[in-house]
Amino acid sequence: MYKFSGLSKEDGHKSRGKTGVLLMNLGTPDEPTPSAVRRYLAEFLSDPRVVEIPKLVWMIILHGIILRVRPAKSAALYKEVWTDEGSPLMDISLRQQQKLAKVFEDNDVDASVHLAMRYGNPSTPSVLQKMHKDGIDRVIVLPLYPQYAAPTTASAFDAIAKELCKWRYIPALHFINTYHDDPTFIDALAESIQADFDANGKPEKLVLSYHGMPERNLHLGDPYYCFCVKTTRLVVEKLGLDEKEYVMTFQSRFGKAKWLQPYTDATMEALPKEGVNDIAVVCPAFSADCLETLEEIKGENREVFEEAGGKKFRYVECLNDNDAHINMMANLVKPYL
Numbered sequence: 001m002y003k004f005s006g007l008s009k010e011d012g013h014k015s016r017g018k019t020g021v022l023l024m025n026l027g028t029p030d031e032p033t034p035s036a037v038r039r040y041l042a043e044f045l046s047d048p049r050v051v052e053i054p055k056l057v058w059m060i061i062l063h064g065i066i067l068r069v070r071p072a073k074s075a076a077l078y079k080e081v082w083t084d085e086g087s088p089l090m091d092i093s094l095r096q097q098q099k100l101a102k103v104f105e106d107n108d109v110d111a112s113v114h115l116a117m118r119y120g121n122p123s124t125p126s127v128l129q130k131m132h133k134d135g136i137d138r139v140i141v142l143p144l145y146p147q148y149a150a151p152t153t154a155s156a157f158d159a160i161a162k163e164l165c166k167w168r169y170i171p172a173l174h175f176i177n178t179y180h181d182d183p184t185f186i187d188a189l190a191e192s193i194q195a196d197f198d199a200n201g202k203p204e205k206l207v208l209s210y211h212g213m214p215e216r217n218l219h220l221g222d223p224y225y226c227f228c229v230k231t232t233r234l235v236v237e238k239l240g241l242d243e244k245e246y247v248m249t250f251q252s253r254f255g256k257a258k259w260l261q262p263y264t265d266a267t268m269e270a271l272p273k274e275g276v277n278d279i280a281v282v283c284p285a286f287s288a289d290c291l292e293t294l295e296e297i298k299g300e301n302r303e304v305f306e307e308a309g310g311k312k313f314r315y316v317e318c319l320n321d322n323d324a325h326i327n328m329m330a331n332l333v334k335p336y337l
């Protein structure tokens with residue numbers, strides 16, 4: 001006979017039996033100030049999944065140059081998109097969490113919905129610990145990155161694994177690693193673009209602008225580029241666009257290396273010169289509007305297009321808390337509930 005002692009109620013290995021869905025996204029600074037942005041960027045850019053340069057060399061560049069210069073510049077950009085509700089990414093993510101919880105409630109699905117960020121707050125370890133305290137022993141993780149990429153999706157997995165490797169009794173875990181070709185995602189995206197076409201007329205070109213990544217990652221085996229190509233193909237097929245009516249581009253380049261091409265900003269400059277003056281831009285790699293869509297695309301790239309002679313620029317919002325998007329989330333986690 002074993003004598004059990006020292007087990008607190010929380011640590012006891014009685015059946016706990018609750019299921020929790022964990023939505024994850026990248027994260028955002030707590031405030032649009034240089035010090036908060038520095039804290040956020042230090043965590044983000046120290047992640048070896050994000051910047052794959054030998055650690056010692058990168059730490060010297062990061063702490064010696066980037067974290068001295070970029071926080072003030074980025075904070076000024078964050079200020080431009082900040083609202084009374086805070087960072088758009090955080091505000092929208094919280095609404096996504098609440099709306100998915102409501103869909104579960106309305107459909108008698110016995111699962112709670114949680115939100116964790118990979119960098120910043122609410123941190124992934126703190127949310128996992130809270131779920132454990134609440135008696136959840138089945139966790140379904142849905143990183144809200146439609147196209148798998150190592151710097152985003154795999155990094156979300158790393159954060160979970162890093163926390164769980166400290167636990168004695170880990171929960172059952174289901175990790176949804178990509179949904180770039182899921183029919184409910186493609187339908188939601190195509191419907192949102194079609195709604196823009198219906199309201200504003202069909203543009204001469206639809207620009208599908210994805211977050212970029214160093215080209216080297218593709219050659220090392222990251223499927224992100226191929227998944228972006230597939231999302232594009234499925235969406236334009238659904239919209240019935242021919243080759244001349246759309247272009248796929250990559251934005252948010254960081255550093256001096258070659259990133260995936262064509263670049264969004266170079267395309268914005270080139271299109272009016274090719275006689276294309278009326279475009280709609282959509283960002284299918286982002287599940288929520290954020291700095292990269294609101295400031296970089298709707299702000300900066302609009303200016304580049306207009307300064308190059310472009311006449312009509314429309315930005316199609318991310319799926320955010322659209323009903324179709326929330327239903328997509330419910331559909332993605334359904335097989336694991």
Ligand SMILES: C=CC1=C(C)c2cc3[nH]c(cc4nc(cc5[nH]c(cc1n2)c(C)c5CCC(=O)O)C(CCC(=O)O)=C4C)c(C)c3C=C
Pocket residue numbers: 026027028029041050051070074087089145149151152211212213214224252254285286289290291292
């Ligand atoms: C340094 C390399 C970067 C890689 C690789 C990368 C990949 C990547 N990122 C997203 C989604 C988001 N990125 C966001 C901001 C952002 N991204 C990078 C760098 C890389 N991203 C930086 C330095 C920043 C910070 C912004 C700045 O200081 O200028 C955001 C927005 C966050 C917000 O608060 O609004 C998102 C979302 C994806 C999908 C991706 C995939 C390849």
Ligand SMILES: [Fe+2]
Pocket residue numbers: 211252
């Ligand atoms: Fe990024």
Ligand SMILES: [Fe+2]
Pocket residue numbers: 252291292296
């Ligand atoms: Fe950017």
